[in-house]
Amino acid sequence: MIRTFRQHILRQTRLLDGLWDFVTDPGNVGQTEEWHKNYPSGSRKLVVPSCWNNELGLFEYIGSAWYRTYFDTAKESNIRLVFEGILHHADVYVDGRHVGYHFGGYTQFSALLPHLAQGHHELIVRVDSTLDWQTLPTDVVDWYSYGGIIRSVELQELPDVYIDSLKIDYELTDDQADISLEVQVKSLSRNDSEIVVNASTEGLVFPASTVQLSAGQSAQLTLRGSLAHIRKWDVGHPELYTFTVQAGEDDLIDRTGFRTVEVDNGQIMLNGKKLYLQGVNRHEEHPEWGFAFPPKLMLKDLAILKDMGCNIVRGSHYPQSQFWIDLLDEHGMLLWSEIPMWGCFMSTETLASPLFAERGVRMLEEMITRDYHHPSIIFWGAHNEIDTRTVEALELTKKFVGCIRSLDDSRLVTYATMHPEEDIVLSYFDVIGINKYYGWYQGNVDGFRDMLQNYYRNAEAQGAGGKPLVMSEFGAAGIFGDAGWEPRLFSEDYQAEVVQQALKIFREDPRIVGTLIWHFADIRVEVRSDRPYFRDRARSFNNKGLLNEYRKPKLAYRLVKEIYRSER
Ligand code: ADA
Structure with a gap:
């Protein structure tokens, strides 16, 4: 993903951004002709990420379009494709197989491909920018109805046991933070596994935890720790803490800032101040x-x-x-x-x-x-x-x-x-x-x-x-x-x-x-x-x-x- 900091050191990631094949499909014939298996010839190139309406001849185009690119895997791998934003309906196909659908142009989604064979793979995304009375937004909006893959696409290679999510919570008492990290780990392995989960942030190493996972299962664990003398995040004082979690051969890095926001007596209070x-x-x-x-x-x-x-x-x-x-x-x-x-x-x-x-x-x-x-x-x-x-x-x-x-x-x-x-x-x-x-x-x-x-x-x-x-x-x-x-x-x-x-x-x-x-x-x-x-x-x-x-x-x-x- 395009972030201002690196989210993985161990997990291999690469952006699939760049020139993709692109063809519009005004009559929606692509679905009956199975373009996900036989991509039409004569397509043009388009940069991902972008909105197609910014290209010549496509300014007013609302409807479906088919994108195609390729990626290689050097060995059998667990692949996760992360799509940061596609306006608005997206169907994802890998090597002719439908692997995911998502609606909603501004939130990310992913497609998981466990044990994908070594080789050269075709990735096709059918994008439909059509809105109606039951979509968010509806088809009447006071902005432009752009369509396309508008944010980055990332390929991640996951180890057999990987970190699926991390949730950082904290309670503040004066300048002490009691922190809990909820870590969700998942196994794609065909065998049972045991992994050690570690986490740390500036000034704090969380006690490690060992997790047993049966083949294909997930588990959730909570790591707890306290930090004294924290620096609070505030307007104009962007104090951030970086958390690194490692689970076996996988890792995830994320950031947060400690601050409170509440309502008191009709006022909004940030860190207790109006x-x-x-x-x-x-x-x-x-x-x-x-x-x-x-x-x-x-x-x-x-x-x-x-x-x-x-x-x-x-x-x-x-x-x-x-x-x-x-x-x-x-x-x-x-x-x-x-x-x-x-x-x-x-x-x-x-x-x-x-x-x-x-x-x-x-x-x-x-x-x-x-x-x-x-x-x-x-x-x-x-x-x-x-x-x-x-x-x-x-x-x-x-x-x-x-x-x-x-x-x-x-x-x-x-x-x-x-x-x-x-x-x-x-x-x-x-x-x-x-x-x-x-x-x-x-x-x-x-x-x-x-x-x-x-x-x-x-x-x-x-x-x-x-x-x-x-x-x-x-x-x-x-x-x-x-x-x-x-x-x-x-x-x-x-x-x-x-x-x-x-x-x-x-x-x-x-x-x-x-x-x-x-x-x-x-x-x-x-x-x-x-x-x-x-x-x-x-x-x-x-x-x-x-x-x-x-x-x-x-x-x-x-x-x-x-x-x-x-x-x-
Ligand atoms: C609304 C709406 C805005 C914009 C604005 C306007 O309040 O929320 O998106 O359309 O009106 O300019 O009329």
Whole structure:
């Protein structure tokens, strides 16, 4: 995987990124003609990872496509293929055999091939970027419907007994951490085995444990230890601890940071101190790369966030790549992480769909399992702008929040509501996020004041009055370079005025604990002549970025920087 640090020294890994064969399949004939066995001739080459829509002639292509590459094994080996992100449906075939299916473009999955014979192997992936009313996101999204293998593909050679997962948990008492490591080991061996499991981190060697495994079985063990005088991870103080686990001939390296996050008296407390959140929403998107966002540009985006005075970024609206989250860990920047719930505000049919709910729960599980150790993540976001006035939303909320809390009780659970005045799910969350666009879709900026009073009344009535409130989205469109003497709609001046006035209102309200401006940079939007959506998106972009899509600052950026860097 593309991480900022090495996850294995013993386990052999290699990236399969590079030029793959690629052919689109608009009629879906590939399945009947069994392209997984007879890959069609005349295919073109495409770089993995990338989005195919960034290639000439494929800009508007939504549908299925077939990718092919090869890999060699020098001896019979246990192979695990790890796919970091494929938009959206993926079927994986090795040497003509179907070895896995996954839905969900922003979470990783793997295919396991025990005892794969020595030789030259063909890997084919059928990718389908089609979305509908039961997918996350749905087929109506305020971003571009990119398709493809958007993140890296890694090949791992596993020993016969290997580490399948690691979960690092800790309890903090002052500056002491009581740590437990839950290690899951699996055997692919045809014989019984006995292995020793060791683990260590800076200043601590865990007592080793011996595990007996019957052929083909798995086992879970917990290693415990305590560390005194720990350095806490905090905003701007990215203290990280690296854990190395070795099980027989396999190893796994991961990192975490020690910190607490909780709610007290209507405030968010990080390491026991009141936290005021200043941030933006950010899509991991760029017009040249789509969602296959290059690491080099991530570093620059992070530098821009820091320059602006942000301490948090919302990963709108899907799990971000691990490289980005590693960088946030390393720079002491907070993250709100969520699953791609978008397009469910128009009807409750989607919310009531069992398939939709099942997919959402699986995505939550995949996101939380993958990203559990990142200290930068303080919020899990359950959903965005669903119709939270309805019983369907209430039922889905119970499922999603129940799932999150069962997997992680060390972080806060939040969501973004567009119906704060009538919302009936407030009591399920630790922190409430409000998305409202006074000054853009609704009246003028002063409308925020009445809306907030109505929200507070609704929250009181539901027994949720004391919950911390974050303004999770607000803003206005401003076309880069359109500046003048007066703040006309769509000008940089107008956008700057809306954002500045809104921030003033929010910063004066003691019940608001943070602001996340929509949006970091302009993003490409799918505006199609045959559909009624997003017709106001000039240039086919959501122009509410403080920067344009090439990260050039607008007037609003400079004002926000001044505000975020000043005392409240
Ligand atoms: C919503 C949504 C964003 C974006 C924004 C806008 O609040 O969550 O993804 O679409 O509105 O620009 O209208």
